[in-house]
Amino acid sequence: AEIACGDSHSAALTSHGHLYTWGNGDNGQLGHAREEETFKNVPTRVMGLFAQTRVASLSCGAWFTAAMADGAVYTWGNGAFGQLGINSKESRSQPVRVLALPNQATAVSCGAWHMAAIVRRGSGRG
Numbered sequence: 669a670e671i672a673c674g675d676s677h678s679a680a681l682t683s684h685g686h687l688y689t690w691g692n693g694d695n696g697q698l699g700h701a702r703e704e705e706t707f708k709n710v711p712t713r714v715m716g717l718f719a720q721t722r723v724a725s726l727s728c729g730a731w732f733t734a735a736m737a738d739g740a741v742y743t744w745g746n747g748a749f750g751q752l753g754i755n756s757k758e759s760r761s762q763p764v765r766v767l768a769l770p771n772q773a774t775a776v777s778c779g780a781w782h783m784a785a786i787v788r789r790g791s792g793r794g
Contacts, residue, residue, distance in 0.1 A: 674728035674745075675780075679735075680711060685722030687714045687735060695731040696761030697745030717742065717763045729778035735763065739771040741785050749781045 670681040677691035677698060688711035689698040699714040718737065725736040732745030732752060742763040743752040750757055753766040772788040 670726055672726050672728040672733075672778075674733065674778075675730040677728065677731075677733070678711075679726050679728055679733055681723055681726050681735075685724065685737075687718055687723045687726060688712060689714055689733065693761075695746035696759050697728070697731050697733050699733060699744045699761070699763055701761065714763065717765075725776055727776050727778040727783070729783060730780040732778065732783075734776045734778050734783050736773050736776045736785070739773050741766040741769050741773050741776050743783060751778075751782050753783060 669683050672679050674697060677689060679689045681687055690708040690711045692707055698708055721737045723735050723737045727734045729751060732743060734741060734743045742765050744760045744763045746759050747757050753768060754764050769785055770787055773785045774788060775786040777784055
């Protein structure tokens, strides 16, 4: 189990690998479909890519969120400074895989406007 907080949103990970988010979702940081994004008063499970996948770790930036599943890193929310790592400054309202990172991530962490990941040695990056 794990919990993380951004500027105005929160995320929790259960021991079963289910990811829940709540709070302000104006920038897509909750990870739900765009039409549901504005605000969640209660923890709501993030589905989509994570419906059948066990999430291993999570972190929140100011207005974005990152999670790790099966060694891959996923991000969503405000991308204004490129912090989503998806070669774009566009915001995303649902998790998107960070293709620049190999499927060998062991940790992910967000600052207010940046994200970093640790990958296993020999993964071809770093």
